[in-house]
Every structure is written in structure tokens, then in C-alpha cells.
Amino acid sequence: MSDGLQVHDVVVRYGTGPDAVTAVDHVDLDVPAGEVVALLGPSGCGKSSLLRAVAGLEPVAAGDVAWDGVSVARTPVHRRGFGLMFQDGQLFGHLDVGANVAYGLPRGRGARPARDARVAQLLDLVGLPGLQRRDVATLSGGQRQRVALARALAPRPRLLLLDEPLSALDRTLRERLALDLRDVLVATGTTALLVTHDQDEAFAVADRIAVMDAGRLLQVAAPAQLWARPADRRTAQLLGYEAFLGALDADAPAVRALAAHVPHPGVVALAAGAFVVVPDQDTTAGPAGDVHVQRSRRGRTEVVVDVPGVGRVTALAPSAWSAAPGTRVALRVDPAGVAVLPAGS
Numbered sequence: 361m362s363d364g365l366q367v368h369d370v371v372v373r374y375g376t377g378p379d380a381v382t383a384v385d386h387v388d389l390d391v392p393a394g395e396v397v398a399l400l401g402p403s404g405c406g407k408s409s410l411l412r413a414v415a416g417l418e419p420v421a422a423g424d425v426a427w428d429g430v431s432v433a434r435t436p437v438h439r440r441g442f443g444l445m446f447q448d449g450q451l452f453g454h455l456d457v458g459a460n461v462a463y464g465l466p467r468g469r470g471a472r473p474a475r476d477a478r479v480a481q482l483l484d485l486v487g488l489p490g491l492q493r494r495d496v497a498t499l500s501g502g503q504r505q506r507v508a509l510a511r512a513l514a515p516r517p518r519l520l521l522l523d524e525p526l527s528a529l530d531r532t533l534r535e536r537l538a539l540d541l542r543d544v545l546v547a548t549g550t551t552a553l554l555v556t557h558d559q560d561e562a563f564a565v566a567d568r569i570a571v572m573d574a575g576r577l578l579q580v581a582a583p584a585q586l587w588a589r590p591a592d593r594r595t596a597q598l599l600g601y602e603a604f605l606g607a608l609d610a611d612a613p614a615v616r617a618l619a620a621h622v623p624h625p626g627v628v629a630l631a632a633g634a635f636v637v638v639p640d641q642d643t644t645a646g647p648a649g650d651v652h653v654q655r656s657r658r659g660r661t662e663v664v665v666d667v668p669g670v671g672r673v674t675a676l677a678p679s680a681w682s683a684a685p686g687t688r689v690a691l692r693v694d695p696a697g698v699a700v701l702p703a704g705s
């Protein structure tokens with residue numbers, strides 16, 4: 361049996377009889393010691409239920425949760441040695457920052473110096489050095505989550521469970537904190553299971569991503585491998601692939617350009633950006649499409665184009681570029697936005 365967390369054939373069910381909801385449907389997942397795994401999936405797919413079952417906050421209707429091969433199914437939450445961090449941090453308002461971080465550390469005679477040292481070390485690690493005496497009510501949302509992370513890590517949990525830890529923050533802060541979170545988890549060698557619906561967050565934080573849908577795991581893989589080789593169409597859709605080509609129309613120039621990047625037969629999946637607009641290029645010489653609508657998103661120009669042989673897809677364009685609807689534009693393929701799914705997907 362491997363080191364770390366083993367989730368074996370776990371079922372989580374709410375209610376009984378005809379109204380029962382199966383939130384987690386026979387899931388197997390290992391998180392080896394030292395690894396960070398993200399559970400990624402749409403709202404309601406069962407991510408939190410699985411995390412809560414691992415924590416012991418939700419009973420398993422079937423299957424087992426084990427650590428280093430030893431079942432913890434009958435071990436109460438506080439005896440599992442797992443740390444928890446939630447979306448809203450859940451800091452204690454009546455305690456200052458230092459006391460919040462120290463909360464899970466040993467108390468009593470003689471423990472104080474070690475506790476203070478550990479709190480200082482953790483606050484340094486999460487980028488809040490010297491903030492021990494601050495009232496938590498005066499912290500920003502991002503600072504609160506940093507304190508919550510320090511508090512969860514302070515007792516050196518053998519597994520850290522994070523439920524949407526950054527979702528309450530705005531996008532810019534979330535992106536920065538996701539990178540910081542990864543750094544902190546790696547620096548502390550923490551084994552972690554992170555629930556998120558945000559693909560960017562999963563890709564930024566995790567060593568491996570487990571894609572979940574309707575209570576089941578669809579695929580577990582390292583981020584780059586997941587992006588390049590989604591297991592099936594649903595997984596690809598959840599990752600943001602927007603168009604799927606089964607039979608390739610070899611007469612279409614865009615399809616010929618795509619075929620150069622297709623290493624084996626299968627369904628070709630295209631993400632936004634699989635095509636890139638090439639301004640001022642002859643539209644009869646290679647792949648081209650007709651502009652449907654154009655929009656600006658996070659400083660980039662996205663153009664929805666109708667591409668013969670392919671269909672309607674989102675292409676990227678240079679930021680200052682623009683074209684009226686109906687304009688035919690030349691395109692090139694960016695292989696980073698193209699994946700090939702198994703035939704029949």
C-alpha cells in the first residue's frame with residue numbers, strides 16, 4: 361500500500377429512499393505523500409462532498425478512506441491529523457492573528473517559546489511577517505486567507521484539505537495567491553487535496569488534477585498532460601475545449617492546417633485560441649474564417665469566427681486589431697489549443 365491518502369470506492373449519499381442524492385459515486389483516488397491534488401469540476405459535481413468525506417465531516421455510505429494503508433473511516437475528524445481550510449477562512453474574530461495561527465498548537469507550561477516561534481515562521485511563510493498582534497477584523501480578504509492557511513499548516517497536518525480556499529477573492533488576487541499557495545505547499549512539503557471549480561487555480565496549484573463530474577472522476581493527470589490529452593469529450597468540455605471534429609473534411613484549408621498537428625486518428629478538440637488571426641495576410645492561401653463577433657477579454661482580443669470545415673470557434677487576435685462582422689480573416693493554428701481525443705469520444 362502506498363504512502364499518503366487512499367480513497368477507495370467511496371460513495372457519499374444524502375437522504376434515503378427515492379429522494380436520496382448520490383453526491384460521490386464510487387470514487388478511487390490516491391494522493392501520495394508530498395503531492396498536491398486538485399479536485400476540479402462544475403458546481404454540484406460532488407467535490408466538496410468527497411473532501412468532507414475524507415475529512416470525516418460526512419459519513420461514507422460505501423468504500424473506505426485510508427492513510428498509509430490504515431483506514432480512518434471510523435476515526436473522528438479531529439483525530440485524523442488532517443488540516444482544513446475553507447473559502448471564508450473562518451478565523452476567530454475574538455483572537456488576534458497570532459492567536460489564530462497558534463490555535464492548533466500545543467499549550468501549557470513551557471510550550472510558549474516553541475509556539476511563538478512556529479507562529480512567526482508561518483506568518484513569514486505566508487507573507488505576513490510581524491502581524492501577530494493585528495486584529496483579524498482589520499485584515500483584507502486576501503490577508504485573512506493567508507492567516508487561515510498559516511493556521512491550518514501550523515500543527516503540521518499530514519494532509520491539508522482545502523475547499524475553494526481562494527473563491528471569495530477577486531480574480532487578480534486569486535491568481536497571485538494561487539501561486540503563493542503552491543509555493544507554500546511545496547516549501548512545507550505538504551500533502552494536499554484542493555477543491556476548486558476554477559481551472560486556472562487547479563492548473564496553478566496542483567501536481568495532478570482530478571476532474572470530477574456528476575459524482576465520478578473522469579480523469580486524473582498532471583496539468584500539462586490533462587490539457588494535451590483529455591480522456592474524453594466531457595473532460596475536454598469541462599476544461600474549456602469548445603469545438604469537436606469527428607470526420608475531418610480534407611478539402612477545407614483550416615482542416616488541412618489542423619491535420620498537421622494531429623498525431624493519430626481521433627476526435628480533434630479545439631480550445632479558444634486554437635486559431636490565431638494573422639492580420640493582412642492573403643485569405644485565399646491558407647486557413648481563413650469569417651468574423652462573427654469580436655470582444656476584448658482581459659487585454660486580449662477574441663474573435664468568434666466561422667471557419668469552413670470546422671464551425672464556429674474563438675480565435676485570438678493582436679490586441680489593437682479589429683475587423684467588422686463578416687470580414688474574412690487569415691488564420692494560423694496554435695497547436696497548444698488542439699487536442700486529439702480517442703476515436704468515438
Ligand SMILES: Nc1ncnc2c1ncn2[C@@H]1O[C@H](COP(=O)(O)OP(=O)(O)OP(=O)(O)O)[C@@H](O)[C@H]1O
Nearest residue numbers: 374381383401402403404405406407408409410557
Ligand atoms: N447536506 C446535503 N443534503 C442534501 N444534498 C446535498 C447536501 N450537500 C450537498 N448535496 C448535494 O450533493 C451534490 C454534490 O454537492 P457538493 O456540494 O459536494 O458539490 P460541489 O461540486 O462541491 O459543488 P459546489 O462547487 O457548488 O460547492 C449536489 O447535488 C448537492 O445538491
